[in-house]
Amino acid sequence: MALLLDNEFKELPADKTLDTKLFLESVSHLPPFFDCLGSKVFSPIKSDISGNITKIRGVYEKDPVKYATLQKILEAEKEEYGTEWPKVGATLALMWLKRGLRFIQILLQSLADGEKDETNPNLIRVNITRAYEETLKRYHGWIVQQIFKTALIAAPYKSDFLKAVSKGEVIQEEACLVNLRQFLVNYTATVDAIYDMYTALNAELDYSV
Numbered sequence: 001m002a003l004l005l006d007n008e009f010k011e012l013p014a015d016k017t018l019d020t021k022l023f024l025e026s027v028s029h030l031p032p033f034f035d036c037l038g039s040k041v042f043s044p045i046k047s048d049i050s051g052n053i054t055k056i057r058g059v060y061e062k063d064p065v066k067y068a069t070l071q072k073i074l075e076a077e078k079e080e081y082g083t084e085w086p087k088v089g090a091t092l093a094l095m096w097l098k099r100g101l102r103f104i105q106i107l108l109q110s111l112a113d114g115e116k117d118e119t120n121p122n123l124i125r126v127n128i129t130r131a132y133e134e135t136l137k138r139y140h141g142w143i144v145q146q147i148f149k150t151a152l153i154a155a156p157y158k159s160d161f162l163k164a165v166s167k168g169e170v171i172q173e174e175a176c177l178v179n180l181r182q183f184l185v186n187y188t189a190t191v192d193a194i195y196d197m198y199t200a201l202n203a204e205l206d207y208s209v
Contacts, residue, residue, distance in 0.1 A: 004165060004183040005179055007029035009186040012186070018190070020068060034046035036156070038161075041151035045100055045136075052096050053093075053097065055090060056093050059089060060073070070197065073090050074086070074094070074197065077091045095203065098194045099135050101187075101191045105191050107130075107131035110130050110131065112184060115130070125152050128152060141208045144209065158173075
């Protein structure tokens with residue numbers, strides 16, 4: 001589980017403040033995760049995540065003090081853009097990024113919880129499907145949804161996926177799942193905090209692409 005554990009997310013402070021620099025450092029290591037899913041059909045999600053990270057970093061680097069936390073970025077952009085907000089800037093980028101992060105979270109949590117297709121226990125289609133349906137499907141139009149269905153056909157075996165996220169290291173499945181659960185603790189807390197922030201600021205948008 002080296003791909004994930006080598007870059008674990010930091011524990012959030014009690015007030016759930018999201019330090020922008022630490023957040024960017026952590027999420028910058030996540031795009032290669034989608035290579036572990038085997039199919040190039042997942043490349044658009046990978047590219048979307050990478051692009052949104054770049055957009056947020058671009059705003060942050062303009063004024064690291066002003067934008068020290070993700071909360072400060074959203075609040076500053078709300079004041080700056082007025083009626084155009086939240087469909088602009090780093091606010092929009094983070095909105096889409098959090099959905100990709102939630103996709104990863106639910107996929108990993110499903111695996112960690114032992115959810116599987118009893119007839120094909122070494123496939124992870126059921127895990128990927130659950131993650132997609134709970135996070136991205138509602139925001140995708142018919143064409144994008146069909147592309148995802150194609151990706152499922154090429155979904156890797158669980159054993160190959162776990163080996164890939166372990167960077168080729170041979171490790172027992174249960175040991176991998178223990179590592180997954182460890183990674184998910186701070187990761188899930190971070191993703192939850194971002195969603196809570198969007199709800200509190202009424203910054204969530206509901207449209208499909």
